[in-house]
Amino acid sequence: MMKVNPAKPLIEFNNLTLGYEMHPAVHHLDGQILAGDLLAVVGPNGGGKSTLLKGLMEEIRPLGGKITWPQGRPQLAYLPQRARLDLDFPLRVADFVSLGHWPRRGAFSTIRAVDKQAVDQALNEVGLAGFGKRSLDSLSGGQLQRVLFARLLLEDAPLILLDEPFAAVDAATTEDLLKLIKHWQKEGRTLIAVLHDLHQVRNHFPKCLLLARDVLGMGKTESVLTSANLAKARKVQVLADPLAPICDFDEAEEQA
């Protein structure tokens, strides 16, 4: 894993605006994420959380401002929202998990013995020892989420992005997956997770970004999730206003 300096920012946002066809979904974001941060991204539906992850993955380019990587852009691992995944095909669990090696080995490398051992170990760590030969489409929702985490283990990335990792997952599975997340943080990885359960965020995530198109707070969780900030977030009708106004970049530059 790439060595990162925990005292230096891993990611810097400078007046970052992200969106689609000039309509901002994340507006004028400034701030830093330090290496080793465990950051929750929260906010109303349509508030721009997934868009921010897409920006970090360079799936979309900023409409304005920029994202900088003072320590270089590290390898990223990404857990998409379950609702966006179509895993209803008869691929073996072990083969699917071994895809976690792709970023390092290339898509067409054969699965080597050492990989097989790593796959078994990853399945063991997520509580699915012996599931390797099962077919993906035979798994329950919670088991599938564990498999996705096993694949992340193999990716061994310094920066991990999780989009609603506990959606439709029961309490026991959530607890197990949270332990893995904390373990990853102890190993020095940086984690950014989109979440909806504020109780969970308060209990397990030291830092938080509250996003309702505009940034309503970023920093220590207890100072971001105040009743005043949450009241503001509730007032933002991002869903009722799917076409946010075209961003005025001249004005944005002047403010920068």
Ligand SMILES: Nc1ncnc2c1ncn2[C@@H]1O[C@H](COP(=O)(O)OP(=O)(O)OP(=O)(O)O)[C@@H](O)[C@H]1O
């Ligand atoms: N590909 C796209 N083209 C146009 N608009 C989009 C696209 N993807 C997202 N949007 C819009 O951008 C805004 C932010 O969406 P985003 O998915 O980032 O929100 P979110 O905070 O992740 O929401 P949720 O909690 O519902 O998952 C929404 O108004 C959405 O309709």
